[in-house]
Amino acid sequence: MNSTVTRKGLLLFALILVLIATGCGAKSSGSIIEGKVNVVTSFYPIYEFAKEIGGEDVNAINLLPVGVEPHDWTPRSQDIVNTSKAQLFLYNGAGLEGWVPNFLKGLDSESGVQAVEVSKGIDLIMTDEEDEHGHGANEAADEHDSEGVTNEDHTDAGDSLHTDPHTWVSPKSAIVMAENIKNSLQKADPAHKEGYEERYNVLADRLKNLDSKFVEELGKLPNKEIVVSHQAFAYLCRDYGLTQHAIMGLSPDAEPRSQDIVDLANTVKEEGIRYIFFEELVSDKLAKTLANEAGVSTMVLNPVEGLTEDQAKANDDYFTLMEKNLQNLILALK
Template identity: 35%
Template sequence: MPTSSRFARGPASPLTLRAAAVALAGLAGATGLAACGDADAGGSGGRTEVVASFYPVAWLAGRIGGGDVSVRTLTKPGAEPHDLELTARQVADVGKADYAVYVKGVQPAVDEAVEKHAKSKSLDAASVVKTLPPPTGGEEEEHEGDHEHADTNYDPHIWLDPSRMATIATALGDRLAKADAPHAAGYRDRAKAVATELSALDRQYRDGLKTCKRNTIVTAHAAFGYLAERYGLRQVPIAGVDPTSEPSPKRIAELSGQIKTAGATTVFTETLVSPKVAQTLAKEVGVKTAVLDPVEGVAEGSSDDYLTIMRKNLETLRPALECS
C-alpha cells in the first residue's frame, strides 16, 4: 500500500519520536495482514511468519500478532475458500512458515499440507472449541465425491460464533507466545484485547436477538449452525457445507414448504457465491432476500473486517426475525 508523508526539518522531540514509533509499529501490523491473499509475497522482514488458511483466522493472526508477525493467507481476497487448491509454492510456504493457523475441515488441501509439513507448528482452531455435528438439510450426501471436506465429523464453521472466536483468540495468543518467546507478552496482551472485543460482540448478539417473533433463518449454505445454536435460532440451509452445490427440484420444494410453515420473511443470500438459487426460491415463495455474510472472505480493498461484518449481519437479522 503506497504511502507518503512529510517530515518537519529540525530535531524531533522525544514525544514525536515515540509517536512515530507507535505509528510504524501499527503500520507493520497492518502490512502483515495486508499480505493476506499473496502467499508468494516477499520476506517477513525478521518477523514471525504466520500462514493462515483463509480470512477469519488471518484476521485473528493479524490482530494478535500485531507488528511482531507477517501474516499470509492461502486464499486470495474475495475468493470462495471451500474448494481451494494449493500451488506447489503455497505448499512449500506452509512448511517454511514459523506457524500455521487453519480450521480443519474447510479446505482439504490445507489440511493435507499442514499434516505433512507443519503439524508440530500449527493450530487447528476447531481443536480448541466445542464443535457441533455436521450440518443437516443440504444435499451433499448425494454428491459425496464432490465434497471432500464433508468427511469431517463436525461442522467446521466455528468462526460464526463470536464466543468461540474469543476462545480461539486466547489459544492463538498462547501458541504464538510459545513460538516467539521474546514477544510473548505482546501476543498475550493483544489476544486478551481481541477476546474482550469478541465477547462484547457476543453480548450485542445476545441482546439483539433476545426477543424476536421468528427464529428461522433460511441461508444460502449451511454456514450458520454455530450462530444459530448460540443465539437460539434454527438454520434452514439451501446448500450444505459446500455453497456451490446445486439443490434439486425436490429440495427446492421442501424448502418452500419449510419457509411457509416457519413464516420466514427472508431468504438470505451471501457474498462470494451466486445468489440466483436463493433469489429464485424467495420469488417462488413471495419473500424478501437479504445478504447474510458467512465471513469466509473479504474483497480486496474492503474497509470491513470480521467485527464490522458480524455487526452488519446482526443488523440484517433483526428486522428479518422481527426482533424488538
Template identity: 40%
Template sequence: MNVRRRRISGIAVTAATALGLGTLSACSSDSSAAGNTDKFDVVASFYPMEYLAEQIGGDHVNVTTLTEPGQEPHDLELSAKQTARMGEADAVLYLKSLQPAVDEAIAQSDVKTKIDAASLTKLEDHGNVEHDHDHGGEEHADEHAEEEHSEGGEHPLDPHVWLDPVKYAEIAEGVAKSFEKADPDHAADYRKNAEALTKKLSGLDTAFKDGLAKTDTKVFFTNHAAFGYLAERYGLTQEAINGLDPESEPSPARIKELQQEAKADGVTTVFYETLVSDKTAKTLAKDAGLKTDVLDPLEGITDKSKGEDYVGVMEANLKALETALGAK
C-alpha cells in the same frame, strides 16, 4: 525472519491497536513473503485465521494468507510456490477439514508450529437436516447435536466455527498460547492483544444476544449451512438451501419443503452470500414471495463486504438478522 534463528525486540501494541484501530502487521495475499522478514512469520489459510493472526500478533508478526480476497476458500488449490514457501514460515494457522489442499500441504510441510483452529474448540454436527419447529430454537439445537453425536456422527463436522463469537474467542486464546510458545520474547504482548480481542468478541456476543432475544420468528433461510454455530448460540434455526457444501444444488423436493416452511414459520428473507452464486436463493425467494439479503459467512473480505473486518461484517450480519427475524 525465522524465529528459530534469531530474535528481535518490539514495542508492545495497545489494546486499541490490537482491535484494528491501526495497521497491525504487514499482510499480503502472496505467501511468498513468508520466512523473509524480521518478524514472526505466520501463514494463514484464509481470512478468519488471518484476522486472528493480525489481531493477536500485532506489530510482531508478518501475516500472509493463502486465499486471495474474493476467492471461495473451499475450492482453494495451492501453487507449488505457495507450498514450498509455507515451509519457510515460523507458523501456519489453518482450520482443518475446511480446505483439503491446505490440509495436505501442511501434512507434508516441515514448518515447526502448526496451529489447527479446529483443535482449539469443539466442533459440532450442523449438517443440512430437517427441523421440528415445535421445539424452541436453542433447546432443539442442543437436542439435535446430542442425537447426531450419539448416532456416531453421520454428517461431517461443521467447520464454520468462526461465526460464533464465543467459540472464535476460544480459538483466539489458543492461538495466543501457540504464539507465546513459538515466540516467547513477545509472549506478554500476545497475551495482551488476545485479551483485547476476546473482550471485543464478548461485546459482539452480547450484542447478538440482546438483538435477537425477542423476534417474530427464529427461523432463517441461508444459501448453505454456514451458520449452524451462530444459530445454536442464539436460539435460532438455520434452514439451508444447500448443505455444508456451498456449490451443491438442492433437490426439487427440498425447494418445495422450504417454500412450505417459509409459510409455516413466518420466514421473510432468503439470505445469500457474496462469494458463491445467489441464483438458487433468488429463485426460491421469487417463487415463495420472499425478500433476499446478504448474510456473510466471512470467508473473505472484498469490496462487496458490508464491513472492513470481522467485527464490522458480523455487526452487519446482526442487523440483517434483526430485520429478517422481526427483532423487537
C-alpha cells in the same frame, strides 16, 4: 541479427517475469520477511485474528486470495514454499481445509513450521447433510453437537455424519479460536509473550462485546427461523437460539434437488419467513429462485469466509461484517 534476437529474448523473459510477479501478487497477501515471526493462515478470519494478536512482531500471510470462497480452493506450489519457511501455519480444521494433510506432507523436510488447528476446544457440530466435497467427512470428534450426539452415536450412525466446519461464524467460537492463536504465537515466540497477551485481551474483549450484542438483540426477537443459501450458520444458530434452513449443504456449491426448493418454499410460507439470506462470495441464483417461489425478498447474511474486493477496499473486517449480520437478522426476525 543476433543482437535483435537477444533483445527480443530478453524482452520476452522480462514480460514473463512481470506476468509471474503480477499473478503471484494477486494470489497472496504477502511473502516471508526475515526477522519476523512468519505466520501463514489458511483463510480470512484466522488471518485477521493473527494480525490483531501478532501486531508488529508478526508477518501474517493469508493463503486464500481476496474474493475467493474457501471450500474449493487449493494451495499452489509457492504456498508450500512460503509455509515451509514460516514459523507457524494456522488453519481452522474441523474438516474445512481438506487439502491440509497433503499440504503438510509437501512441506520441506527441514522446515520447522508448527501447524496449529485453531478450532480445537470448540464443541463441534455434526450433521448428516451431504457435502459433495467431503468437508469434515468421517471426522467424528470427541465433542458433542447441539443435539447431544456423542462420539458413540457417530459410530452407530455409520459414515453419514460430517463435522460442520463453520466455527468462526459464532463470536463464542471465535473467542476460543483467538485464544488458540495467541497460545501458538506465545509458544513460537516467547520473547514477545506479554505483547501477544495484551493484544489478545483487546481482541477477546471485542469478541465478548460482540457476543453480548448477539445474545441481547437476538434474544428479544419474536421469530427464530432463518433460511440461508449455504449451511454455514449452525454455530451461530446454536449459540443464539436460532434455527437455520439451508438451500445447500456444508459446501455452497452443492446443488439441491428441485423438490428441496419446493419444500423450503412451503416452510417459508408456513413459518411466515420474510427473507432468504444469501452470501456475496457465491452465486445468489438459488436464493433468488427460492425467494421468487415463496414470494419473499433476499438479504445478505455473511459467513465471513473471506472478503470481496469491495469489502477489502472499504476496510471491512470480521467485526464490521458480523455487525451487519446482526442488523440484517434483527430486520428479518422482527
